[in-house]
Amino acid sequence: xxxxxxxxxxxxxxxxxxxxxxxxxxxxxxxxxxxxxxxxxxxxxxxxxxxxxxxxxxxxxxxxxxxxxxxxxxxxxxxxxxxxxxxxxxxxxxxxxxxxxxxxxxxxxxxxxxxxxxxxxxxxxxxxxxxxxxxxxxxxxxxxxxxxxxxxxxxxxxxxx
Amino acid sequence: xxxxxxxxxxxxxxxxxxxxxxxxxxxxxxxxxxxxxxxxxxxxxxxxxxxxxxxxxxxxxxxxxxxxxxxxxxxxxxxxxxxxxxxxxxxxxxxxxxxxxxxxxxxxxxxxxxxxxxx
Numbered sequence: 001x002x003x004x005x006x007x008x009x010x011x012x013x014x015x016x017x018x019x020x021x022x023x024x025x026x027x028x029x030x031x032x033x034x035x036x037x038x039x040x041x042x043x044x045x046x047x048x049x050x051x052x053x054x055x056x057x058x059x060x061x062x063x064x065x066x067x068x069x070x071x072x073x074x075x076x077x078x079x080x081x082x083x084x085x086x087x088x089x090x091x092x093x094x095x096x097x098x099x100x101x102x103x104x105x106x107x108x109x110x111x112x113x114x115x116x117x118x119x120x121x122x123x124x125x126x127x128x129x130x131x132x133x134x135x136x137x138x139x140x141x142x143x144x145x146x147x148x149x150x151x152x153x154x155x156x157x158x159x160x161x
Numbered sequence: 162x163x164x165x166x167x168x169x170x171x172x173x174x175x176x177x178x179x180x181x182x183x184x185x186x187x188x189x190x191x192x193x194x195x196x197x198x199x200x201x202x203x204x205x206x207x208x209x210x211x212x213x214x215x216x217x218x219x220x221x222x223x224x225x226x227x228x229x230x231x232x233x234x235x236x237x238x239x240x241x242x243x244x245x246x247x248x249x250x251x252x253x254x255x256x257x258x259x260x261x262x263x264x265x266x267x268x269x270x271x272x273x274x275x276x277x278x279x280x
Contacts, residue, residue, distance in 0.1 A: 016186050041247060048218055052185055098256050106227045109219040109255055116254050 042117035058086030083132040088125035164188035180213035183221030205237025212243035
């Protein structure tokens with residue numbers, strides 16, 4: 001990956017078939033960032049669950065809408081932003097799936113899994129644009145991006161792009 | 162790869178060899194219909210062999226829970242066999258590992274149904 005490609009952006013049609021496309025991109029980017037196979041799978045799952053939320057809950061399964069994804073490899077972390085065109089949600093209002101009374105619920109584990117697999121999870125409603133979730137996975141000090149992908153490189157990329 | 166399932170009858174136990182993805186959409190729907198179909202035939206002792214399941218998401222976990230409770234309501238039991246590390250980890254994280262009866266040995270798993278059904 002060259003410095004210019006330390007950021008990957010893609011806009012996908014809001015269709016469940018594109019969940020696997022997002023998974024494939026996330027697995028490749030996570031591998032390039034230097035995460036091991038197990039961590040790659042966890043990142044892939046977090047993106048999978050975020051895509052399902054964006055398509056199913058955010059965009060209400062409307063294929064005329066889209067989901068925007070941005071992957072950025074920093075020196076110390078991978079940051080993933082996923083934006084739908086929905087009205088957003090408050091993660092504080094999601095019941096705890098580990099509570100005894102919720103343990104056998106059929107749904108309600110997606111956000112919990114994202115939080116379990118990533119180091120940071122944020123939700124932001126952007127007026128007129130939709131809802132954006134940010135997922136962050138930190139690289140341990142022992143592993144570094146395979147090629148390129150530093151903050152400085154991205155700043156340079158932005159200033160010339 | 163979407164979900165595939167092969168059904169075997171071993172004594173009174175219906176063994177379902179599942180492979181592929183149990184995710185929102187086709188995989189979950191297939192699993193739901195499969196369990197419903199078995200229950201309609203009176204097969205209420207179900208062993209899901211998940212050895213070749215490559216991917217399971219939150220909806221797939223929900224479908225396993227739904228199958229588990231649905232079979233139990235009919236007076237039967239649904240158990241899990243040969244969890245991959247990924248599925249094992251997911252059930253641990255979601256605290257469902259202790260809810261499901263999980264086995265690593267098919268013969269012992271089938272034997273555990275016989276004990277339950279004759280009790």
